[in-house]
Amino acid sequence: MSEDIATVQHHIVGAGIAGLSAAVFLCRDAGVRGEDIWIYEQLGIPGGSLDGGGDAETGYVVRGGRMFEKHFACTLDLLKTIPLQSDPSVSARDDILEFNRMVPGSSNCRLVRNGSPAEDRYDLTLSAQDIVDLNRLILHPEAGLGAQRIDDWFKPAFFDSNFWLMWSTMFSFQPWHSLVEMRRYLLRFMHLFPGFTRISGILRTRYNQYDSMIAPILAWLQTRGVRIVTGRQVTDVMIDGTRQGRRVSALTLNDGDAIEVSAEDCVYLTLGSMTDGSVFGSRNHAPTLDEQPAGGWQLWRKLASRHEGFGKPDVFCSDTGKTGWNSFTITMDGPDFFEFMEDFTNNRTGTGGLVTFAGSGWTLSIVLFHQPHFRGQKHGTYTFWGYGLRGDLPGDFVKKPMWEATGSEVIEELCGHLQLTDDQKAWFDTAKIVPCRMPYITSQFMPREPGDRPDVRPHGAENFAVIGQYCELPRDCVFTVEYSVRSARTAVASLTGRSDPPPPVARTDLDPRVIVRASRVLLGI
Structure with a gap:
């Protein structure tokens, strides 16, 4: 100008x-x-x-x-x-x-199954057909994919794999989301594949x-x-x-x-x-939907x-049943639950990242932040966050969709998946829980x-x-x-016209070393 x-x-x-x-x-x-x-x-x-x-x-x-x-x-x-x-x-x-140098992240318990760290938590459980389909997608030009959904490309068994469970909960993908966007993620983050099952390589604040x-x-x-x-x-x-x-x-x-x-x-x-359109609930009330x-x-x-x-x-905002999920933040008055989770996951608080409960009807996940997580956070309080990727489905211990669950019911579902005793459940008696419904949170992923x-x-x-x-x-x-x-x-x-445009998007997918390492991860070798 x-x-x-x-x-x-x-x-x-x-x-x-x-x-x-x-x-x-x-x-x-x-x-x-x-x-x-x-x-x-x-x-x-x-x-x-x-x-x-x-x-x-x-x-x-x-x-x-x-x-x-x-x-x-x-x-x-x-x-x-x-x-x-x-x-x-x-x-x-x-x-x-500096924080990431001091508190490096590497999960020892990415998946929980039947109340214990999953024995196959480092195994992607991909079939030969799944690996072929992933490579076909990476090599396929974006322009030829149109408005296809992810489940238009992959066989139904793919969505039962550990790869999909970890991928979908890490990035919030659903089977009905954009195949183009999944391809972009595969290319953009190919260099992170070696640490995928441990969520290493991700920067945290x-x-x-x-x-x-x-x-x-x-x-x-x-x-x-x-x-x-x-x-x-x-x-x-x-x-x-x-x-x-x-x-x-x-x-x-x-x-x-x-x-x-x-x-x-x-x-x-x-x-x-x-x-x-975010709506907050409380311990006794589920967040409503506007x-x-x-x-x-x-x-x-x-x-x-x-x-x-x-x-x-309207491509992105017309179907909140496909673009929404519920998150929750829990504030606790003591360290008991955090100490339990450190023993359970073999991760010091703040170093493990997302913990997902395999088989959960809500596809429930939690993450224990490095404490304090808020500037000025009251000494002696502890906070953690979680979400349910499938808020439309009934829970395993609370027989209703997460979208209809109160804060107390979210705690009940979490305690059930961790198989906590009555004494351990009492850790949450004075906890403050704020559930939140976000109807458009993954709207940008729609085909x-x-x-x-x-x-x-x-x-x-x-x-x-x-x-x-x-x-x-x-x-x-x-x-x-x-x-x-x-x-x-x-x-x-x-x-x-007075400043430089951004640099090109990093193309680590063109580095032969990155390609080889990613291939070895997918093949399990």
Whole structure:
């Protein structure tokens, strides 16, 4: 853009990691003044899906956490210049890397079966046909897969394998999800195959992802004068012109206010949200389901109905029975359960990662975080998280779908799978549990075709871009922090012309050594 940079206003819709990253790249790389950046967030707090809050009295809460690893170049580049609030001499990136050196992760108990660590927990139990089908998928061009589902490609027996159980619970894949996305994951993370059964090679944060990533980013932005407006939902975007040349001219807010946008201003639109419509329950109440799509989806539907090139939001948000699951966060007043799990799993707390109960009707999994998991967490309290991938199915000890289960019933199901005694179950008598239903949490995994997701710069877009989980980025994988950050960096580089575009997605799948190691894992040799 040729205009004086000081005259250009930058409007960012959504204060999730994509929107916040866009603001950082604008300030840091494109030379934009903080006071010329506006971020509008419909919720009362920034951070989007990377959340973390609560207290010891009512219970700490995280809805979930996104995985990332050393090849997430955009995320690590973002965090390298974000200082910790507790020690400004240390960057958020360096803190994450140092924490993982100090507390390396390697699970000794990835799977539990019949109340004990599964004897075959390091065995993928893949058949020769399964291995052939995995290799066929890796070698098949993405363009030829269309909107196929995963279960269109693999035989029914594949979904009984340990590989699928560990793969699906690690990444939240379902048999009806996108075959294209599964192929992208296989290629993107092929270098992680040698540590797959132990979940090694995954980077974890010292605290929950809000405290470790979002909070320091917010502090950095606020010191530069970036205007973050919470509780203000952008309900409509006025776009003038034709597909050959179109510009955003105004943003409409939920209180009826309209923000004029000049032809020189830039707009960054977060469309859709995996945690929109989240509902919390309690110990005595199951979280309900709000069938009305929340703000991010409503805005996307409006734009897609009026303008070409904005994709098809209903491909992703029209079937909450296939895109939702329930998570839960438990806060305990003592270490007894954690000490039991350390003996049970042979992992020190925070080093093991996800523990999945094989055969569970809910496909139940839990993870015990390194403690404390929240900045300011009350001394003597312990928190852990879990989720059920199949909330639509009845439990094994609670004969109802997880979607209908109260917090107490979730604890009952967990205790049953661990075969705890009555005395051991008493550890949970004073526990605080916060279940959460997220109807769109895996919506970005739904089967799709080219054009179902908008490009970061839709055709003819002169002063706007699309960021977040639901735009199209070749080769990269949704349901990762990296995807959102990469979209933001792409948008800033494209709209301003004052910063570098992101580096290419790492292609470890082209390294012969990686291919050989991955093949040996699949073959069990």
